[in-house]
Amino acid sequence: MRIAFDLDDTIIPGRIPFPVYPRPRNPIRRWLCREPLRVDCVELINELRADGHEVWVYTTSYRDPFWTKLMFWAYGTRVGRVINNSEHDRMMEKMGHAYSRCTKFPPAFGIDLLIDECGGVLLESQEYGFEIVQVLPDDLDWAEKIRQRVGRDKQKSDTQ
Numbered sequence: 001m002r003i004a005f006d007l008d009d010t011i012i013p014g015r016i017p018f019p020v021y022p023r024p025r026n027p028i029r030r031w032l033c034r035e036p037l038r039v040d041c042v043e044l045i046n047e048l049r050a051d052g053h054e055v056w057v058y059t060t061s062y063r064d065p066f067w068t069k070l071m072f073w074a075y076g077t078r079v080g081r082v083i084n085n086s087e088h089d090r091m092m093e094k095m096g097h098a099y100s101r102c103t104k105f106p107p108a109f110g111i112d113l114l115i116d117e118c119g120g121v122l123l124e125s126q127e128y129g130f131e132i133v134q135v136l137p138d139d140l141d142w143a144e145k146i147r148q149r150v151g152r153d154k155q156k157s158d159t160q
Contacts, residue, residue: 001053001054001113001150002053002054002056002110002111002113003053003054003055003056003111003115004055004057004106004115005041005045005056005057005058005116006057006058006059006060006104006114006115006117006118006121007059007061007063008060008061009118009137010115010135010137011037011038011041012036012037012038013038013137014137016138017137018038018137018138019038019039020037020038020039021041023036024075024076029075032067033074034067035071037072041075041143042075042077044143044146045077045079046077048150051150053150054080055078055079055080056079056082056083057079058083058106058109058114058116059082059085060085060088060103061084061085062084062085062086063082063084065081065082065084068082068084081109091105095108099128102124102128104116105130106130107128112131113131113132113133113149113150114132114133115132115135116132117136122134133146133149
């Protein structure tokens with residue numbers, strides 16, 4: 001399964017603070033960690049990857065994909081592709097007018113499950129038919145919610 005995480009207000013705090021990892025002690029890794037990551041994020045991503053899932057980032061920000069990947073590495077995990085708003089806009093333009101209003105459209109990138117906090121993206125998932133787990137900033141069981149969802153999807157595919 002290809003799983004993509006949103007950044008702002010999902011795993012990087014924004015308007016609403018949530019517990020984050022301390023910055024690494026290693027000076028190089030510390031320098032690469034320009035933004036804090038949500039507690040449990042690294043362990044969850046490592047578990048998902050160990051179970052054979054691809055983990056990506058899908059953000060409406062314009063963060064540079066290379067530097068974003070380095071930041072995750074500095075915290076002790078890896079992500080595959082990073083889709084930022086520039087890449088999203090290019091893809092939506094190729095897909096035509098029907099998708100021009102989409103903030104995010106994971107199926108265009110082969111993403112099976114999106115992790116995002118945004119209520120607007122949740123509404124888009126219902127309108128355009130893609131899978132999402134909404135993770136709110138104040139949800140302390142957010143990682144378990146994702147584990148359960150991925151586990152349910154795995155059980156469903158194992159029985160088919």
